[in-house]
Amino acid sequence: MRKTILGLLGAAGLLLGLASPALAFEPVNVVHTEKVQAGPYDLTVGFSTWPVRAMQSLDFTFAPADGITSKTGTLTLVRGTKLVDDSPLARHPRKREVWGLDVFALPEPGTWTFKFAIDGPAGPATGELKDLQVMDQLGPPMGLSWAISTIPLFGLIALIVIAWRRTRTVV
Template sequence: MTLLRRLGVLVLAAVTLSLVAVGPASAYAPVGVVHTERVQAGPYGLTVGFSTWPVRAMQSLDFTFMPDGGIADKSGTLRLSGPAIKRGRAENPLVRHPRKRESWGLDIQALDDPGKYTFTFAIDGPLGHGEGALADLAVLDQPGPPLPLSWTISLLPLLGLVVFLGIAWRRTRPGRVPLTL
């Protein structure tokens, strides 16, 4: 019985150590800001952070918006304009970034088309209302090969599998073979 008890304690210790080791590693990765731009929105200075620079079309990245003095007593909206922005979805309230809670932001967003984009901010706070814009943000072409070429190359194995199954089906013709007992 003591051997069984020792084995149980050993297993419990191993499970506890594995949970302690995995705990911090499974947390969300922090947002790494690699480039910032300054925007003056009325009386409010605003730092716009990018997790990837230069910005490329169809590439996911994080945007962070940090007003001077923090976000505690402020609210605002963000209006995007550019080649890939639909009119109905262009204006959104500024909300906390899910992984960088002390700032506003957009989590893993992608701008679909290359071109010039404008981020227009409207901020309300103790100093009143202010508006400002980050104009002419250049979004470059998407990284990698063109999309039709990428899809064609990625679908070649599926096409090979379909051809193989068609040939195998034709050779065996399972519907035409009589059942024998």
């Protein structure tokens, strides 16, 4: 019994030991940039994957020419004319010197607009990255993906139907 407990503790320790120090998160690797002029602020929008595809997650960076110190702002994501997201510009968790979105996916293909509202020492200003083309998603159609992923649900329903029929007469 003692050996079993020691073995289990050893295995748990090994698992936890592997998990904590060996974590290696991908650095932010910008492969494409676009320029946005928001009043007095020159903004560089960086993409870790190019071209952008629907549902494919990537790192976006938003870097003012003179840094983000003393500046705040909001980012509004618009697909066509539909507002999809509206949030404050936050530092990228793995590239803290710029704003960004980490492992973020645009859900739908089409023409997107990123609207920036920035407030800083030179006053408030707005700017837009227009006509960002997001291509169709890779992989199987979503209907097929959902069909594969809900097999356990249909299995469970089948089990319930069998159990229902077998217990119907004695309830």
